[in-house]
Amino acid sequence: MFVAFEGIDGSGKTTVSKMVGDALREKGYHVYITKEPTENIQWTEEMKHSRDPASGFSLFFRFTEDRYVHQAEIARQLESGRIVLSDRYLLSSLAYQGAIIESAFPGRKEALKWMMDTSSIIKVRPELTFYLDVDPYVSMDRLSRRASLSGFEESEYLNRVRELYKSVDFEGKITIDASQEKEKVFSEILERIEHALMQ
Ligand code: TYD
Numbered sequence: 571m572f573v574a575f576e577g578i579d580g581s582g583k584t585t586v587s588k589m590v591g592d593a594l595r596e597k598g599y600h601v602y603i604t605k606e607p608t609e610n611i612q613w614t615e616e617m618k619h620s621r622d623p624a625s626g627f628s629l630f631f632r633f634t635e636d637r638y639v640h641q642a643e644i645a646r647q648l649e650s651g652r653i654v655l656s657d658r659y660l661l662s663s664l665a666y667q668g669a670i671i672e673s674a675f676p677g678r679k680e681a682l683k684w685m686m687d688t689s690s691i692i693k694v695r696p697e698l699t700f701y702l703d704v705d706p707y708v709s710m711d712r713l714s715r716r717a718s719l720s721g722f723e724e725s726e727y728l729n730r731v732r733e734l735y736k737s738v739d740f741e742g743k744i745t746i747d748a749s750q751e752k753e754k755v756f757s758e759i760l761e762r763i764e765h766a767l768m769q
Contacts, residue, residue, distance in 0.1 A: 580709030626670030
């Protein structure tokens with residue numbers, strides 16, 4: 571089974587995915603934990619902070635290329651019987667790059683369609699994608715970045731990323747309220763995975 575964890579930075583997905591991995595291992599499952607971006611990606615701080623659609627397209631292609639290679643490793647792990655947990659996957663591109671490149675399209679719907687069409691080369695898809703939903707104000711506070719100079723601009727961008735995360739119709743997406751205690755988020759997710767494993 572392939573499971574992805576999604577959300578804005580500070581949503582707690584990295585911690586929670588590790589907790590889930592540990593719990594599944596304790597129950598005797600073989601688990602492979604991975605993440606995106608992988609270490610193969612090449613991007614600069616400038617690209618990371620650019621809000622220019624051209625840079626957004628460039629990043630979208632880089633992440634897609636990274637994922638194209640990454641999916642082969644995921645497939646190998648799945649074939650050997652492991653549960654694969656990935657900290658970010660396709661939904662990250664739809665949300666983060668979508669929030670930037672959508673201005674180049676007539677609307678959000680068209681932008682999402684274009685990204686989904688381009689991502690048809692990504693054949694390995696998660697059965698479940700947990701989207702850990704949290705207000706950027708809360709997540710940025712968790713990351714203690716709220717007082718940073720770029721705070722306002724950053725939260726405005728993250729609010730659009732969140733809107734995309736919430737609104738996109740993505741197969742297997744389960745939205746979790748990540749403003750709850752980490753233990754609660756963790757047990758809700760573990761329960762869902764165990765239920766899916768029983769099917
Ligand atoms: P980061 O957390 O800096 O990576 P690391 O944990 O290795 O330091 O990178 C994650 C950032 O990448 C995060 O802000 C979201 C962004 N991202 C995208 O914009 N699109 C994507 O497709 C992916 C996978 C990540």
